[in-house]
Amino acid sequence: MAPGGMLLFNTDDGYLEAIIRGYRAGILSSADYANLCQCETLEDFRMQLTATDYGNFLQNEPSPLATTTIQEHARKKLVDEFRAISTQATEPLATFLDYLTYPYMIDNLILLITGTFKEKDISELIDKCHPLGLFDSMASLCIATTPEELYREIVVDTPLAPYFAECVSLDDLTALNIEIIRNTLYKAYLEDFYQYCQKLGGATAELMGLLLQFEADRRAINITMHSFGTSLRKNERESLYCNFGELHPEGIMRLARADDRSSVASIIEPYGTYRRLWSAAMDNPDKNLEDAFFEYEVYLAKQAFDQQFHYAIFYAYLRLKEQEIRNIGWIAECISQKNKSKLNKYIVVF
Amino acid sequence: MDVLTENAVNATMEGTTEIDPYMWAGVGTAVTIGISVLGAAWGIFITGSSLVGAAIRAPRIQSKNLISVIFCEAVAIYGVIMAIIMQTKIVDATEGAEPSFFAGYGLFATGLTVGFANLFCGLCVGVTGSSCALADAQNPALFVKILIVEIFGSALGLFGVIIGIIMAGKCTLA
């Protein structure tokens, strides 16, 4: 039976789902945000956070508190929670949770590749990697000195090998722009993940479908918008779009030919969701399209919590928590820079 | 009805009459208790795993949400009660008298009715109870509201029991 089945879901995953929902209760509320915004200094900020689910997570930090420290600790908390869940997960949830860590792995791998090309000490780079994206064979990448060795190491040793072997050849590794490699990998990952979720079926397929389609469309629109005025050619751009999503295939085809912002606007015009997001971003000078996307992502992720007995809440929780860390970072940054005018950019989750 | 089907039906009917009425009554009783307990157990694990998980972050819910487990448990108790009622009907026939086929079939049907009613009741209460635990952990105000849903769910089993008692009341094997 699909893991979305109401009757058997709890056999393996009911406990973890309940724990995730417990964690979800710890997500900062609008009242918490209102309190945080009242803070004058980062010390106040720390005090306010102690009253929330974060507790004393900053208590061992010496006093001039940096915003990055706060964010780092918040992220560490998320990572701890996620690890607690994933160590207890059984199949197929374990695979699903592994999929959730792949984006971080892609980022880390890209960091390592650029580092290797610049002949940096990889063990130093590993400290900079996102903790969710760590994998066992990372250290062995240190050994690689030439692109060929590095390529072999990646293809043999990393969990991302299938994507890597499929999308990037040895020549690409040196010839292609690293950002293009990153986005190619991400595209392969999203497509694979989407397939996997559809295979799981049930509510998982339905909700993850919505979330991943949005993710794919968002990437397509973002990539199109940011490629104007850069060296990215149109055929390269087209190869970075995912093969699913609300925009697929007609919108994607037209996006591949778009030349400027106004043509993007006219392409997404027929799609109600994106038209709304676009106009929301255009009407409000303080908000750009990406903020609108973030808001919509939060909205979708919140909806995932409305149903029970499916895996999408694990994904949704990760997204919401990431948004929360972004919010905390943003408010802390505003406080430390004493710039309250832009304080309200954060997105209240619950 | 064509001849072939008619023959098949007749053959089946004859086959069933070859089974002893005591057998029917016994299997009926077994089904009552067995399927009811299956429903109760299933419900309890659905509720229980959610309850345990949710209680980690909100320990206050654990005693309150025991009610959901008790509702599931009630389903098994219905089965036990019905099984006890039914077994009083199974008495040894007096010397020379044939055991009643009517009573045999009746007790078998009672068993199926009560067993499946209780199975689905158990599943229903289990799923609702799991939601109840999760909802209560998020917002205590939701507990009573979902509890009402759960009560309606657990009433379903009772309907089966009532019908079962009426049915069983008409059946005496000897």
Place this chain on the structure above:
Amino acid sequence: MASKDRLPVVPSRLSLQQMKTKYQGASKGHSMLKKKSDALMVRFRAILKEVYEKKLEAGEESREAMMALAQAKYAFGGELKHTVMETVKDATLTLKTVSDNVAGVQLPSFFKSEAEPGEDGGGTMMLTGLGKGGESINDARDVFTHTLELLIQIAALQTSFLILDEAIKLTNRRVNALENVVKPRIENTKKFIESELDELEREEFFRLKLIQNKKERERKKAEGEQAKVANNVELLTPFNPDKFANPEKATDLIGVAAGVDEDILF
């Protein structure tokens, strides 16, 4: 004391003439330096004002830049720093120094010159955040580039400011030295020479007078001899040598005075 206030010269017409030329030179130098100092001062004030304004602006600008960075981090995630740092290959901005001449003072001014975006270097930077956050990252990059330009301007102004400050101090020191030391000293020397020359003149005059008298006396004597011879009449005006004191002694006295006590000018 007095000797310190004048140059060690032999009082003579020639040296007087030299002093006069020197004095003229000093005055001219003084007025020119004064003008230079004024010119520098004008520039200095202008730069001061500009630095002040730019610094205020830079403060505002950096705040905005930091905000834009925060926004980029918000959109892209905390790893933005590493991602950007690892992809940097060459500097995209370099500085050019052009020097500017103000009243003989070399003032450096800096200009940014954009390096040619390389085949890959510029491209990677432009593509950062392609999938997400690119818009904010571009904003942040623009704001930071602008801030950097402002900082370059400030650096140029600040350097000019320091150099000018030094130059003005130097010039003012020179002006003051000319005005308060060199010129009075030359003036004193001039006066000294003049007075010395006067003294010499008076001495000369006196000596001439003495000689004249002597000659007169001798002439009279000769005439008297002749008259004695002729009419034996005492025609000679009685000359009282005491009235003129001892010319030898007087000369001596001045010589001694001039040699021993330099304070006595007359």
